[in-house]
Amino acid sequence: MKIKNSHSQFKELVMKVLFMGVLGLFFNTQSLAGDNIQLSGLMNPVEVLYPETSVPTVKASSIADMAFMNGYLHAKDRLFQMDYTRRLANGTVSELIGSAGLSTDIQLRTLGFARSALRSYIAASSESKVILRSYTNGVNAWLATNNLPVEYSGLEITTVERWSAIDSVAIAKLIAFQLSNDLQEIDWTIALGTFQQVGAAAGFDGTALFIEDLYRSAPPDDRVTVPGFLESIGGSILNDDNKKMAIENFTQYSEVDIDLAKKISNNWSSSPDLRKLKNDGNKDVGSNIWAISGEHTQSGFPLIPMIHI
Numbered sequence: 001m002k003i004k005n006s007h008s009q010f011k012e013l014v015m016k017v018l019f020m021g022v023l024g025l026f027f028n029t030q031s032l033a034g035d036n037i038q039l040s041g042l043m044n045p046v047e048v049l050y051p052e053t054s055v056p057t058v059k060a061s062s063i064a065d066m067a068f069m070n071g072y073l074h075a076k077d078r079l080f081q082m083d084y085t086r087r088l089a090n091g092t093v094s095e096l097i098g099s100a101g102l103s104t105d106i107q108l109r110t111l112g113f114a115r116s117a118l119r120s121y122i123a124a125s126s127e128s129k130v131i132l133r134s135y136t137n138g139v140n141a142w143l144a145t146n147n148l149p150v151e152y153s154g155l156e157i158t159t160v161e162r163w164s165a166i167d168s169v170a171i172a173k174l175i176a177f178q179l180s181n182d183l184q185e186i187d188w189t190i191a192l193g194t195f196q197q198v199g200a201a202a203g204f205d206g207t208a209l210f211i212e213d214l215y216r217s218a219p220p221d222d223r224v225t226v227p228g229f230l231e232s233i234g235g236s237i238l239n240d241d242n243k244k245m246a247i248e249n250f251t252q253y254s255e256v257d258i259d260l261a262k263k264i265s266n267n268w269s270s271s272p273d274l275r276k277l278k279n280d281g282n283k284d285v286g287s288n289i290w291a292i293s294g295e296h297t298q299s300g301f302p303l304i305p306m307i308h309i
Contacts, residue, residue: 041068041137048073063127064134071138071163079142080151082171083160089113089170096155104271113177117169132165139163183268188215189261193253207247 046069047059056073060066074082087093091109093101121132140162148160192210199206253261268274292303 039068039072039141041141064130067131067134068138068141071135071140072142073138075139075142075163076146079139079160080149082139082163085171085174086163086167089117089174090167096157103267104274107267107271107274108174111177113170113173114166116173117166120173121166121169129165132168135168136163136165183265186261186265186268189253190258190265191215192250193258193261196253197255197258205247207250207252211247211250 042065044061044065046061046065048069049057049059051057058066058069058073060069084093084096087096088104088108091105091114094105095101121129124132143160143162148158152158152160192207192215195206195210195214197206199209290305292305294300294302297303
């Protein structure tokens with residue numbers, strides 16, 4: 001591998017981890033310009049280019065070598081972040097930070113990202129497995145030939161488990177969950193059920209109060225970018241007959257349902273890590289996409305950058 005043009009109790013523990021993480025990011029991103037490194041596991045020579053941005057570009061002759069080198073570079077620059085995130089996905093955070101991570105581990109093991117990751121890996125295509133295994137081999141190649149990053153010294157940890165293909169898939173599951181789950185619906189369920197219970201006792205329609213007034217919502221209409229999109233996914237255009245949501249189709253929640261929803265909400269709110277995964281309606285989670293016309297690019301083709309995870 002050739003490298004070119006390089007630039008050179010819980011609260012206290014978290015603060016220490018954050019501080020060591022900053023140091024680790026500084027030290028780990030330093031590279032040695034012009035180095036030729038022999039790595040066992042590559043099928044052909046790979047070149048890594050470091051431009052002024054210090055964001056590496058990998059030039060490889062095969063997808064397997066590309067994945068291997070990405071795994072190696074990720075481990076070199078971000079091993080602590082990778083390790084912490086896989087522990088979060090696998091429900092083993094407490095192995096890293098102690099008893100403070102137990103509640104998070106219990107909840108995330110219950111969700112079962114690791115179990116789901118194993119099923120997905122078994123069902124994956126041969127090409128996907130080659131990429132995952134090659135990436136894994138790259139991470140472990142770095143682990144086998146380097147000391148742990150400085151972040152671990154603050155936790156008095158000297159060894160970590162080897163990376164596995166399941167770790168990569170489990171992290172993907174965790175990120176997908178974070179971007180797509182909407183646990184705010186649990187709070188809405190509690191509110192709706194409470195309105196229904198109070199309405200039944202006081203003589204008013206609690207569902208109507210929730211839907212048409214305090215938490216007003218409406219079905220999607222035809223104002224979409226792509227003509228015919230709604231129909232293509234089985235949707236329908238608004239008209240006078242379907243402008244209102246059918247209140248009679250809403251579930252009538254019992255006190256048992258409401259109590260269960262409250263327990264789930266309280267469990268997630270009690271853990272700092274789980275709170276980060278919960279969409280409480282106070283901020284949007286997503287990506288920013290913008291485009292540059294081909295008139296302003298060197299190639300003449302348009303560019304669509306996506307600022308993402």
